Amino acid sequence: MRHLRPQNGLATSSPWSKTTRITTRTFCNSLPKHDFSPFTRRLYKLPTAPTPTTQHNSLPTFLTYASRTALPQTSTVYVGTHYEYTVLNALRRYALSLHRIGGRDDAGIDLLGTWHLPTRERERAVRVLVQCKALKTKLGPNLVRELEGALRQAPVGWRTGETAGVLVSPREATKGVRDTLARSSYPLFWLLVERDGVLKQALWNSRAEVLYGAQLDGSVTSQVALTWDGCDVPNLEEVEAGLARGEREWVRSWGLELSEIGEDELLDVVEGIFPNGWPEVGADGMVAEEHRARVVRALQKH
Template sequence: MALRRFSLMCTNRSHLAIQRQHWRPISTVEVGTAYESLVVSTFNHLGAQLQRVGGASDNGIDFSGSWKLPDHKRFYIVGQCKHYERKKIGPSIIREWEGVMSRQEVDTLGLVAATSGFTASGIQAALSSKYPVALVTLANTEENSRLPGKYNSIRGFVWNMAAEPFIGRLMVAKRHFDIHKVDLDDPAEFSIQLFWDGKPLPADSSASQDPVPGP
């Protein structure tokens, strides 16, 4: 019996050793790429046509493209993603992003997307910017996988006065998953529903599309 038990232990250890050969840690680059893809997918579902940029020469831009809201002119978008598990984005990142925006055409909206949101001073920096900037809080991939629906990852959306000509008619409302069971102030328990002229986005089935492949 002892010999049989020893043999079983050796077999299990060998199996674990084989499994461990196939395990490898996920790099920060892979995590960041997955988050960029989530941001692109989310906004493409809302009618945008975005694609990932990435690469060493991206000049601080993670995705770009355009967005045409219903009965509204098409405008260009450039964006940056910040995937931090707990750290909120402060004013220094916003100031760096202003440098990126200073090199864009005037009909371009800048989006900064973050997993953990923005500090009060970070939001204030964006609101006081002379460049059209919108701040978007999106759940990361792991959180998004447990939510009802594929694109319910937006947890916050705010923009400054300079962005009004682009998305000034956009309306933002909280959508709670279960108001009887959850903490209504916990951002993990609600998503943001976007409306245009009182109608939820996407406006029709044609607006729901797969991400444009990036380079």
């Protein structure tokens, strides 16, 4: 594994890929964005979002709930939940689309979602399980074993064999934690996210490098910056815009009037005719006429 390179290009040998930066505190309290639509999830082969199991689904709604129920700000529940929502919001900057699980049956998973790294095929967005540890005490290797247990019990849609486990904490990883992560057969990440939402450190093990093509890299700017295959990892707003653009292009590529059919019906038929992958789109942005004709005939039979 290699040391993450700052912008000056220096690199040194290290058992961990790592980037560290002390940054200015900026409290993260942005409102959550709309979730991907069911059609978008089908088109890009994204797992179904989990159903919320609590009375709040964002940092603002949690703060309202905490005020209404007089939840002490020093309580473990308040501190932990506040940190989970802060992490959820903060990691949007790095193309992670996450949902908070919550509840007693969360199987040790705090956040669940997908990581939309650039240059990867759309059906291969990385599935991620996240555990947030807003602990004041020293973090031990047992946390890594807990994360591995959560991966073994991953919910439907995240049982891919390539799902990444992510540990997030406002404290630096100890040597014991780093060694245990490095030895794991699972693709694991460690993120140091301060309580105000600033990412200061990112580590990942060799299994993650092998599985995801050894293309993740990092550099130091005003905050930690990550790149994938030489491209900047986009924020989630850019990902959402790109997916929406690709969705429109896919529909247009069939040259059909959606006022007569629904996009879901079109996708049903295309998946039935081309179960192993859709036909290529030509330079004109359209599929070949022979493929379009097959789809039209199938739609006429519906």
